[in-house]
Amino acid sequence: MSGAGTPLAAAGPEARRVPVSWLWRYLRPFQWVLFAAVMSVPLITLVSLLQPYLLKVGIDEYIAPKKLEGLHWLALLLVLLVLGEYLLRYLQFVALHWVGHHASHELRKELYQHVLRMRASFFEREPVGRLMSRFTSDCEAITEALVAGVLNIIADLLLAVGIVIAMFLLDAQLALIALATAPLLFLATELFRKLLQAAYREAQKRNGLIHAFLQEQLSGIKVIQVFRREQTSAQEFQELNQRHQDAQGRIVRWDVLLFSSVEALASIAVAGLIWWGGRRIFAETLSFGVLAAMVEYLNRFYTPIRDLSSKFGLMGQAVAASERLSDLRARSDFDAVVRTETSEARPAGDAPALEFKQVSFEYVPGQPVLRDINLRLERGQSLAIVGRTGSGKTSLVRLLTRLYEPCAGGIAFHGRDLRAITREELRTRMTLVPQEVYLFRGTLLDNLTLWNQAISPERIQQVASRLGLDEVLKRRGSTLDSQVDERGANFSAGERQLIAFARTLLCDPEVLVLDEATANVDPETERLVEAGVRQMMQGRTSIVIAHRLSTVERADAIAVLDQGVVAEMGTHAELLRRNGPYAALLKVDRGGKLDLD
Known part of the structure; x- marks a missing residue:
């Protein structure tokens, strides 16, 4: 040890x-x-x-x-x-x-x-x-x-x-x-x-x-x-x-x-x-x-x-x-262990940004959560994943960030098997923004940089301005030196998500994964959060699990999960024409949110 x-x-x-x-x-x-x-x-x-x-x-x-x-x-x-x-x-x-x-x-x-x-x-x-x-x-x-x-x-x-x-x-x-x-x-x-x-x-x-x-x-x-x-x-x-x-x-x-x-x-x-x-x-x-x-x-x-x-x-x-x-x-169930036995899927030059190949997963043996998932996402594209609660959306992104490992199949990142990539490289190039934002006790600056002193104040100010976080801080009378209570209890849900977005942009990842990151937004910061999502996704390969129809419509492709399988995939217009599972989700539109319950 x-x-x-x-x-x-x-x-x-x-x-x-x-x-x-x-x-x-x-x-x-x-x-x-x-x-x-x-x-x-x-x-x-x-x-x-x-x-x-x-x-x-x-x-x-x-x-x-x-x-x-x-x-x-x-x-x-x-x-x-x-x-x-x-x-x-x-x-x-x-x-x-x-x-x-x-x-x-x-x-x-x-x-x-x-x-x-x-x-x-x-x-x-x-x-x-x-x-x-x-x-x-x-x-x-x-x-x-x-x-x-x-x-x-x-x-x-x-x-x-x-x-x-x-x-x-x-x-x-x-x-x-x-x-x-x-x-x-x-x-x-x-x-x-x-x-x-x-x-x-x-x-x-x-x-x-x-x-x-x-x-x-x-x-x-x-x-x-x-x-x-x-x-x-x-x-x-x-x-x-x-x-x-x-x-x-x-x-x-x-x-x-x-x-x-x-x-x-x-x-x-x-x-x-x-x-x-x-x-x-x-x-x-x-x-x-x-x-x-x-x-x-x-x-x-x-x-x-x-x-x-x-x-x-x-x-x-x-x-x-x-x-x-x-x-x-x-205990040796280590996080994202490098597997030397894996090999390159194909040369990195013509490989997609992300590719799921016959991926299956189960938390409990004999109870599959995902079955034979096949997805392909080219560089710079955005993919929205939708489906009712329990369909396996969050499990999918957990596999992508190697918080869990597939039980069968594999995931390739720029043609390389994820298991052949070190944890440090993978999570430098790919960042997950979860639905529940965790803030640490300390200053707001500490929570933005996560104590990385290599990030310059100019860069922090630029990102805060780009996301509108500086406007929010000015409105509440806070600064980057303001104290954050345990779990960020002194910030609203929307403010915490803006902080999480700024934290992500400061990392400048190649691939962005949003796990229902706009689900718990108060009306006051909804406009800023939506703008923040667009800013983060701009020019990046993105996978978005979202309830908001506006976020889903902007995606280059939409994958509909149903009971752990990909029921259909295509653009917003294509899926509406098919009048399949995706169209069924839109029939009950509740204030711009998909019916996913």
Whole structure:
């Protein structure tokens, strides 16, 4: 995923069997920092193990015999060891945070680049809210695991082994008593680890569903309010929220049970240690310093285990997040991939601008939307596509711009198979103006140029004047520096379409595709929009899906689609003389619009 041509691992069981191995590529650039952090673990462990031993030395060799000489040096050494341990832990923590956040930055960047390359069908299947949770909570879960999970678990295990060795070196009998509850401890932690991991996986799944639901419902809030669906929407959200709360409740329950189990077993072990150690002190077979050191070692043995619940939680979230991100990375339905096996249809010199050859398409297997489409459009000509709703008009232009691929047949552009043309070249030479214009939050200038600084201010002003956009802006008191709200909510439908037309003219495409781009026009800007359409089509090869009769009449040819096939084709006058499907569409003329319902 490092570049456009990097192959992705295949999705499936193999990705789940080793869910985190692919993350190493994001950590490799920081391997020396990680190496230093790993090398600090034994040093931190040694410093931590020395402190209880110094406590034993201080009690047995200085306090018990009431020897004050040299005690201050021992106390100073103990203080230095404590400060050194905290300093090493601080440096280790900072290094891990630095690595984790840089790796997360690279992961997010490459995931976004990966998602940007997906074709339109991917975004129709994947809710935006769910994708957003991949970039936010899932990446954060992996970062937290890198910072506070893996290395800390290794350090805790190393410390536990070191403590066991130190305890047996001090007194094997007391060590056996102190560790008598250890088997029960390990059984409990393993049981609760599995339960916590399953609960965290379920909670993250529910969190993604809430993200997807909120994105969809809040985007369609106007529809919900107009049709009085607030109560229904609130009930659906309550169900999702309740399931998420239930999953979080299971996390809390297993977390508390694990913590309580560790606390209880630790208290039992300490009680047994004091009881047996006290008897031996009275029998003068054990020094008080050894007992104090053993109690301190035992507390240090159980303390990291008390924290295992949170670490298991982090690791459980990271594993679940890694599985989802791995699946996303493995998705390879890329947008407009170049197919090297395709060949030139004919020399570019005598080829038409566009040609559909036996094109068929279906969204769902077995349910064809387009069947055996044959169309030919010469350079500089305009083709109007008409037909009732559901006849396949929009699907046709989606194939033309390679948002989707034909299931059969092919489309040639200047004699070249579309699949042999790079996405960049195709969409530089061919531009689609959709019915629903999308404006981004920012300035009007940003929306016109789409942040392309190579477009000169003179060129922008020329296009705005040519389309009458400058007149509209003057009327509403706006300038190119005016702010655009989300989705262009502070502009009317007609104004948004004029902005889209200007954006298209600034790209200066060879082929123009208008997908009902004049359908939602308010009367105030209708004249300007109609003039804008004529300006854009002038001297260009154009395909127009339109309801307005005036737009259709001006086309050099008209293709009538009916249930996914070309029912007839010809000029406006020819089709009227035939008195076929096109003439039937004109029989019910509603204010200059074709009857397409």
